[in-house]
Every structure is written in structure tokens, then in C-alpha cells.
Amino acid sequence: MSLGAVAERLGISAERMERMLGRVVRSSDWPAPRLLRFDKAVSGIEAGTVVFDRDEIVYGYPKIRRAMMLEPAIRRHFSDGVLVEEKMNGHNVRVANVGGETVALTRGGFICPYSTEVARDQISPEIFADHPEIVLCGEMVGPKNPYVPKEVYPTESMDFYLFDVSRKGAREMEGSPATHALAEEYGMRSVRLFGEFGIEGAAAEIEEIIKDLGAQGREGVVIKDPANLLSPIKYTSSESNCRDLEFAFRYYNDYGLDFFFSRVVREGFQAVEWSEAEDEFQERCLRLGRSMLSSMRETVEAKMAGEPIVQEVEILVRDLQTAKDFEEHLRRMGVRAAFDPPRVSPGGHLVKIKRLVMSTNDKTESVIEGHLW
Amino acid sequence: MSLGAVAERLGISAERMERMLGRVVRSSDWPAPRLLRFDKAVSGIEAGTVVFDRDEIVYGYPKIRRAMMLEPAIRRHFSDGVLVEEKMNGHNVRVANVGGETVALTRGGFICPYSTEVARDQISPEIFADHPEIVLCGEMVGPKNPYVPKEVYPTESMDFYLFDVSRKGAREMEGSPATHALAEEYGMRSVRLFGEFGIEGAAAEIEEIIKDLGAQGREGVVIKDPANLLSPIKYTSSESNCRDLEFAFRYYNDYGLDFFFSRVVREGFQAVEWSEAEDEFQERCLRLGRSMLSSMRETVEAKMAGEPIVQEVEILVRDLQTAKDFEEHLRRMGVRAAFDPPRVSPGGHLVKIKRLVMSTNDKTESVIEGHLW
Numbered sequence: 001m002s003l004g005a006v007a008e009r010l011g012i013s014a015e016r017m018e019r020m021l022g023r024v025v026r027s028s029d030w031p032a033p034r035l036l037r038f039d040k041a042v043s044g045i046e047a048g049t050v051v052f053d054r055d056e057i058v059y060g061y062p063k064i065r066r067a068m069m070l071e072p073a074i075r076r077h078f079s080d081g082v083l084v085e086e087k088m089n090g091h092n093v094r095v096a097n098v099g100g101e102t103v104a105l106t107r108g109g110f111i112c113p114y115s116t117e118v119a120r121d122q123i124s125p126e127i128f129a130d131h132p133e134i135v136l137c138g139e140m141v142g143p144k145n146p147y148v149p150k151e152v153y154p155t156e157s158m159d160f161y162l163f164d165v166s167r168k169g170a171r172e173m174e175g176s177p178a179t180h181a182l183a184e185e186y187g188m189r190s191v192r193l194f195g196e197f198g199i200e201g202a203a204a205e206i207e208e209i210i211k212d213l214g215a216q217g218r219e220g221v222v223i224k225d226p227a228n229l230l231s232p233i234k235y236t237s238s239e240s241n242c243r244d245l246e247f248a249f250r251y252y253n254d255y256g257l258d259f260f261f262s263r264v265v266r267e268g269f270q271a272v273e274w275s276e277a278e279d280e281f282q283e284r285c286l287r288l289g290r291s292m293l294s295s296m297r298e299t300v301e302a303k304m305a306g307e308p309i310v311q312e313v314e315i316l317v318r319d320l321q322t323a324k325d326f327e328e329h330l331r332r333m334g335v336r337a338a339f340d341p342p343r344v345s346p347g348g349h350l351v352k353i354k355r356l357v358m359s360t361n362d363k364t365e366s367v368i369e370g371h372l373w
Numbered sequence: 374m375s376l377g378a379v380a381e382r383l384g385i386s387a388e389r390m391e392r393m394l395g396r397v398v399r400s401s402d403w404p405a406p407r408l409l410r411f412d413k414a415v416s417g418i419e420a421g422t423v424v425f426d427r428d429e430i431v432y433g434y435p436k437i438r439r440a441m442m443l444e445p446a447i448r449r450h451f452s453d454g455v456l457v458e459e460k461m462n463g464h465n466v467r468v469a470n471v472g473g474e475t476v477a478l479t480r481g482g483f484i485c486p487y488s489t490e491v492a493r494d495q496i497s498p499e500i501f502a503d504h505p506e507i508v509l510c511g512e513m514v515g516p517k518n519p520y521v522p523k524e525v526y527p528t529e530s531m532d533f534y535l536f537d538v539s540r541k542g543a544r545e546m547e548g549s550p551a552t553h554a555l556a557e558e559y560g561m562r563s564v565r566l567f568g569e570f571g572i573e574g575a576a577a578e579i580e581e582i583i584k585d586l587g588a589q590g591r592e593g594v595v596i597k598d599p600a601n602l603l604s605p606i607k608y609t610s611s612e613s614n615c616r617d618l619e620f621a622f623r624y625y626n627d628y629g630l631d632f633f634f635s636r637v638v639r640e641g642f643q644a645v646e647w648s649e650a651e652d653e654f655q656e657r658c659l660r661l662g663r664s665m666l667s668s669m670r671e672t673v674e675a676k677m678a679g680e681p682i683v684q685e686v687e688i689l690v691r692d693l694q695t696a697k698d699f700e701e702h703l704r705r706m707g708v709r710a711a712f713d714p715p716r717v718s719p720g721g722h723l724v725k726i727k728r729l730v731m732s733t734n735d736k737t738e739s740v741i742e743g744h745l746w
Contacts, residue, residue: 065745076743233745252638257630260637262746265625268669269740272677281670285662286655293658296641304645367642370449372438372606373635 001036006055009169012043028110030332031325033098037109046171048109052098056168058135061092061107064222067235068269071203074223077233082202082223083176084194084209087234088161089219090141090148095119095160096168097128104140110333113325114158114315115140121318122160127186137164137173139191146313146326146353152217157316157347162190163222175228196226206235207274214239238284241266242291250295251311253360264288299360304368309361310354318348374409379428382542385416401483403705404698406471410482419544421482425471429541431508434465434480437595437607441642444576447596450606455575455596456549457582459565460607461534462592463514463521468492468533469541470501477513483706486698487531487688488513494691495533500559510537510546512564519686519699519726525590530689530720535563536595548601569599579608580647587612611657614639615664623668624684626733637661672733677741682734683727691721 007017017025026037038049038060046060067073074082093104093115102123104115118140127134142158143151153159162183164173173179176193183190197205202223210220214237224232241263248255267288271281299309317323320342327339336356342349367373380390390398399410411422411433419433440446447455466477466488475496477488491513500507515531516524526532535556537546546552549566556563570578575596583593587610597605614636621628640661644654672682690696693715700712709729715722740746 067743068740068746069743072741072743073745074743077745249637249641252641257634261630261633264622264633264665265669268622268625268666269673271666272670272673281666282659282663285666286659287662288666289658289660289662290655292637293641293644293654293661296638297645297654300642300645367441368445370440370442370445370447372446372450373441 001051001053001055006036006051006057009055009057010043010045010049010051012045016043031111031113031116031329033101033103035109035111039108048105048107050105050109054099056096056098058094058096058105058168059166059171060109061094061137061164062171062231064232064234066266067223067233068266069273070206070235071273073233073235074199074202074206078199078202078223078225078230081196081198081226083196083226084202084206085163085176085222085224086192086194086213086218087220087222087236088139088141088153088163088191089150089240090139090145090158091115093119093138093140093160094166095123095136095138096134097125097132102128110329113322113329114146114317117318117322118158119160123188124186127182127188133167133169135166135168135170136162136188137166138162144314144316144350146315149313150217159189162188173228176224176226191222194221210235210237213237217243236266238267238270238287242287245288245291246295249292250299251309251357251360252296252299253363254357260292300364300368303361303364309357309364311357312352312354314350314352316345316348316350317342320349323349323351374407374424374426374428379409379424379430382428382430383416383418383422383424385418389416404484404486404489404702406474406476408482408484412481421478421480423478423482427472429469429471431467431469431478431541432539432544433482434467434510434537435544435604437605439639440596440606440608441639442646443579443608444646446606446608447572447575447579451572451575451596451598451603454569454571454599456569456599457567457575457579458536458549458595458597459567459586459591460593460595460609461512461514461526461536461564462523462613463512463518463526463531464488466492466511466513466533467539468496468509468511469507470498470505475501483702486695486702487519487690490691490695491531492533496561497559500555500561506540506542508539508541508543509535509561510539511535517687517689519688522686523590532562535561546601549597549599564595567594583608583610586610590616609639611640611643611660615660618661618664619668622665623672624682624730624733625669625672626736627730633665673737673741676734676737682730682737684730685725685727687723687725689718689721689723690715693722696722696724 003017004014007014024040024042026039028035034053036051038045038047041047046062048060050058092107095104102120103111104119106112139161140158141150141153142155143149144157162179165179165182166173180190194209219240220236222232222234245263248259271284330337338354340352342351376390377387380387397413397415399412401408407426409424411418411420414420419435421433423431465480468477475493476484477492479485512534513531514526515528516522517530538552538555539546553563553566567582592613593609595605595607618636621632644657703710711727713725715724
């Protein structure tokens with residue numbers, strides 16, 4: 001790797017690059033291949049940007065900002081209509097071929113061994129033979145997603161859905177039509193495209209789409225510029241906001257306070273924008289209140305019954321080595337987790353993972369023992 | 374004032390006291406009398422502690438910790454039964470006589486001109502003639518309380534309720550029996566004493582008291598050691614938690630996130646401890662959800678209708694100078710507020726105060742104009 005050449009391509013001085021090494025930019029030897037990773041956003045370089053040995057850069061996936069009120073946000077943000085795609089609820093990966101091997105990078109720029117196995121399994125190597133520079137941006141979803149396990153998608157394990165295509169060394173995405181065409185050509189799943197709408201009618205159309213997705217337990221939409229010139233924005237269903245809260249309040253003391261707050265505020269704006277009738281509004285209030293209290297109640301009751309508070313997820317690996325590597329990956333991420341022995345299953349090996357939720361565990365224990373807040 | 378003598382009485386070195394001046398310890402010349410104020414807790418000295426000119430110290434009112442679950446907290450915390458008093462919802466003041474004048478100190482150690490007028494009006498000067506060293510700790514409550522306006526108490530303006538008695542230079546309180554005896558002797562209001570309960574039955578008794586207080590829109594209780602040796606603890610009603618949330622979500626972007634979070638968590642523990650039936654639990658969830666969304670909805674709707682988001686309170690002053698002084702007091706606290714012209718009213722002059730809630734105002738405006746979060 002030539003730091004000078006990399007710095008030049010990134011648009012920063014070699015001296016600045018040198019100073020960032022070991023601080024903002026971390027190097028990693030495991031899992032292969034070797035890489036440099038931008039831990040934080042600097043000088044216009046997205047966090048999660050990765051540089052591989054032959055000076056190949058995979059830029060971090062850009063943050064998509066959120067509309068709090070659809071109608072004014074669409075009017076302010078777009079000019080000639082919008083494309084609406086499903087925003088699936090899993091984890092964002094960038095899949096690229098490096099030195100002949102396919103790897104899946106997490107949002108933060110780590111190679112995730114489990115996501116990599118799934119990517120190698122589901123993405124035809126042909127695509128990289130034909131397009132060695134391509135970067136496939138997509139969502140890993142399903143009940144065997146250990147980061148965000150969700151039952152609502154048509155898979156029993158974890159599937160990759162393409163939502164954007166980029167190239168090594170390029171910051172920009174190639175746009176929705178190119179993405180879906182590529183997925184079709186190479187037999188890949190891609191996120192659902194709901195269609196193109198004019199600026200005027202879009203908010204009303206999206207309201208219907210969001211309500212429908214919400215009823216199915218799905219997350220929401222990403223709204224894109226058909227000309228692929230403006231940044232996309234996202235918008236989510238009430239059911240998804242509430243399900244996030246339900247999950248977070250199960251581990252109430254281990255989540256950031258802004259996680260809770262931002263979701264409540266989204267509900268407030270959505271209720272106003274959709275000018276709900278009183279019974280719908282009542283239902284929304286109940287859904288919101290329940291999402292917080294019912295899971296927290298279960299946690300406290302479990303602890304009173306003597307159970308430790310753990311977060312249980314499961315992965316389905318084809319190769320047992322992947323489970324071992326994933327364990328090491330989590331350890332390096334600073335996650336404390338216990339892996340159960342693998343069980344043979346159709347499609348590979350199931351491994352249950354119990355993640356310790358220390359703060360909630362200790363706080364709950366302390367309160368039920370009579371300690372003060 | 375002799376810094377050396379004051380430091381000695383506070384139990385710190387003169388050199389340390391010297392170093393704290395202008396940083397942790399602030400001096401104030403307005404309103405009279407002159408004082409030093411501890412802005413933060415240091416070396417075992419409560420924040421809000423005040424030292425007057427003749428080296429008289431009024432210690433800060435100690436923070437009362439909160440029980441999240443009554444039964445285990447009472448069992449762990451107390452030994453020979455408990456006294457239960459009402460915790461009223463207003464602002465905590467310490468009233469003392471300094472150089473012949475009665476002054477009311479806020480929790481933070483500021484002389485509040487408005488609270489001082491009310492204290493001079495409602496507290497017989499005799500008590501200070503008989504006990505020049507006495508410090509009367511109490512709650513200022515009522516609809517004309519500009520900090521915490523509440524309609525639920527039997528007053529149309531702002532009343533002082535005694536809940537503890539201390540002395541200048543003393544850190545300890547004199548206990549509940551002495552407090553109520555003093556209130557009776559000098560014809561002062563004091564907070565309601567519900568009675569004394571054994572450790573075993575206390576949680577159940579307090580549950581009933583709290584439910585009853587909640588139904589009346591009142592806040593909760595302070596649980597004290599009958600022997601006045603152990604620190605008191607507090608516990609509040611669900612209705613009070615939710616009313617706090619309702620108020621805070623009206624100004625959702627101007628409140629600390631822990632304000633929201635702590636109140637939701639209290640609801641979770643209370644629901645478990647009182648092992649509610651499903652319909653009661655449902656009601657609690659709805660109450661919680663509504664408290665957040667309904668006031669936020671009103672704020673957004675008001676802003677969409679073009680109204681600025683302000684927080685309106687009103688004071689009732691006997692002397693117009695008090696209103697002018699209170700305006701200066703708020704200005705010194707860093708509060709931006711506009712005072713309407715006073716209107717004559719039975720009992721004095723009513724002055725409406727409009728406090729700007731900048732962050733919520735700007736954030737709401739920005740969202741309804743289509744800016745992203």
C-alpha cells in the first residue's frame with residue numbers, strides 16, 4: 001500500500017494521512033485481506049471507508065437523512081418526482097471483491113465473517129468477474145441476522161438484498177435503474193421498487209405504502225431522485241419505530257437516550273401530518289406506550305424470577321469456521337457474548353449467541369433489591 | 374465576611390475556599406442581602422449552600438433519592454417503620470431571616486424576589502423573632518407558581534407549605550414531629566402527614582396513598598425515618614410522571630433526554646410492582662403514550678397555524694416592584710422571557726410571563742418547512 005497514492009486519491013495530503021494513522025484511521029490484519037479503516041468521518045471521507053492493499057478504496061456508505069414530515073420534506077428536497085424503494089430492516093453491508101475474494105464490509109468498515117459467508121453464498125462470482133471494480137451495497141435481513149433479527153422477510157436465515165451499486169474509488173452510487181437491472185442480470189435479490197411519483201402526489205402515495213409496510217411489520221422507505229443527482233431521504237412506519245422501542249426497552253439501560261427520544265418524536269410528527277382521527281391517534285398512543293412498558297415489564301419480571309438479562313440471537317453458518325470467526329469478530333467489536341455449541345440443521349449449523357446486557361442486568365437487579373435510582 | 378472563619382465552619386481549608394471563589398462559589402450583591410453561593414456540590418457541601426455577610430451559613434437542601442420499587446426500597450432503607458408525608462409539586466425554597474429581613478432561597482441558592490414576597494406575606498415574623506437561626510424548608514405551590522404552575526392545590530395564587538426545619542450552620546433537619554408542631558404553633562401550612570407505618574405494611578399503604586394522590590393530580594410522597602436518623606426517600610404517582618411528560622413534550626426539544634427516560638422507566642417498575650391486571654396496564658400504556666404525543670401534537674399544530682411556541686405562566690404580586698425584580702431575577706438565570714403589563718386583581722397585580730422556548734420553536738418550524746432531522 002502506498003500511503004501517498006492513497007492520500008492523493010482520497011483528496012487529502014500525505015502528511016494529514018500520516019497523522020490520522022492509528023487515531024482516526026485504523027489498520028486491520030484480521031480477517032484477511034489487510035485493510036485501513038476510517039473510524040470516523042474526516043475531511044469529507046465517510047466513516048467506514050476502507051482502503052485495501054492495492055490502494056483500492058471502498059467508500060463508506062453515505063448516511064441517509066430522515067424526513068420527519070413527508071410532504072414538506074419531499075417538496076423541499078426533490079425537484080422532478082421521486083422513486084420510492086423499500087427500506088429493509090437489517091444491517092447495511094458493502095460487498096466487494098478484493099484480491100479474488102468476496103468480502104462483506106459492515107457500515108463501520110469491518111469485514112464481518114458471517115455476512116461474508118452469506119455474500120459468497122448468495123452473490124454470483126460472475127458479477128465480480130465481469131465487473132471487478134463493483135461495490136454492491138445492500139441489506140442483510142432475516143431471523144438469523146445476529147445484529148437485527150427480523151422474522152418479517154421471506155427467509156428462514158439471512159438474505160442479501162441489493163439497494164445500491166457503486167465502484168471502488170467512487171463516492172457516488174449508480175442509481176436505482178442500474179441497481180435493479182444488475183440484480184436482475186445476475187439473479188440477485190434487490191429491495192422492492194414501489195414506483196416513481198410526482199412531487200405533488202408523492203406524500204399521499206408514500207403514506208399508503210408506509211401504512212401497508214407497517215401493517216406487515218416492515219420498516220419503511222427510501223425516497224430517491226430519479227435522476228440520481230440529489231441525496232435520498234428515508235421515512236419509517238410507526239410500527240417499526242415502536243418495534244425498535246420495544247426491543248430497546250427490553251434492555252432499557254443499555255441504549256442511548258436519543259434512541260428512545262428520536263422515535264417518540266417521529267410518532268408525534270407522523271400523527272400531525274396524517275391528521276389522525278381520535279381513535280387512530282388513541283391507538284398510536286397505546287402502541288407507543290405499550291412498546292416501552294411491555295418489554296421493560298418482561299425484563300423486570302424475568303430478573304425477579306432469577307433469570308439473567310441476555311440478548312439471544314442465532315446464526316446459521318455453512319462452515320463451522322465462520323461461527324468461530326464471527327465469535328472473534330464480536331470480541332474485537334467489544335461485544336461480550338457466549339456462543340452455544342453448534343447444532344446441525346438444514347443448510348448448515350445453527351449457533352445460539354447470548355449477548356450479555358450488563359447495564360440493564362445490573363440496574364434491574366439493583367432496583368429489585370431495593371437500591372435507589 | 375471572614376473567608377477563613379466561613380471555611381472553617383464549612384469544614385474546608387481557607388486556601389481551598391479561596392481557590393473556589395469565582396468558580397464553584399459565586400458572590401452576589403443582588404437582590405440584597407449580599408451572599409456567597411455554592412453553584413455545585415463540593416467537599417460534602419450541598420449545591421445551593423449560601424453564606425451571608427455575618428458568616429451565617431444556610432446549607433443546601435439535601436437531594437432526596439428516589440425509590441423505583443417501594444417494597445424492596447423500604448425494606449432495605451428503613452429499620453423501625455416509616456413516616457409518610459405528601460411530596461407537593463412546586464419549587465423547593467429555604468426561608469430564613471438575614472439581618473432582620475426574611476428571604477426565600479431557591480434550591481440553587483438564589484434569592485427569588487417573588488418567593489420572598491410570598492414568604493414574607495405568609496410566614497409570621499414572630500417565628501424569626503423567637504428563633505432567629507431557623508431555616509424553614511418548604512414547597513411553594515399553586516397556579517401562580519411561575520416555575521411549576523399547578524392547579525391542584527387549594528390556592529388561587531402561590532402558597533408556602535413547610536416540610537422540614539433546619540438551622541443556620543446546621544446540615545441536619547429537625548424531623549417531622551418538630552416540623553409539624555412548629556407549623557401549628559405559628560399558623561403555617563405544612564405538607565400533609567399521612568401517618569406512621571410498620572416496615573411490613575408500608576408499601577401496601579403507600580400504594581393506596583399514591584393511587585389516591587394520583588387520581589387527584591398530586592405528585593407523591595416523601596418517606597421519612599420516624600427517628601430522623603436515616604435519609605428520606607421519595608416516590609411519585611403515575612399521573613404525576615405522565616403530567617411531567619406531557620408538559621415536557623410540549624417543549625420537546627428544550628428538555629434533557631434523561632427527563633423523558635427516567636419517567637418512562639418509573640412507569641415500568643411501578644407496573645411490575647403493582648402487578649397490574651391487563652386492563653389497568655393497558656390504561657397505563659395509553660396514559661404514557663398520550664402524555665408524550667398529545668402535547669407534542671399541539672405544539673406542532675400550533676406552529677403550523679403560525680403561532681410561536683412559548684411557555685406562558687403568570688405571577689400574582691402584591692408589590693409591582695416584585696414583578697420588576699422577578700424579571701431581573703429571570704434575566705440573571707439566563708431565562709429569556711417577556712413580561713406583559715400588570716393587571717390589577719384581587720390580592721395584587723397579575724403579570725403574564727411568556728418564556729421563549731427557542732429550540733422547540735426553531736426545530737418545529739424547521740421540520741414543517743421540510744428540513745430533515
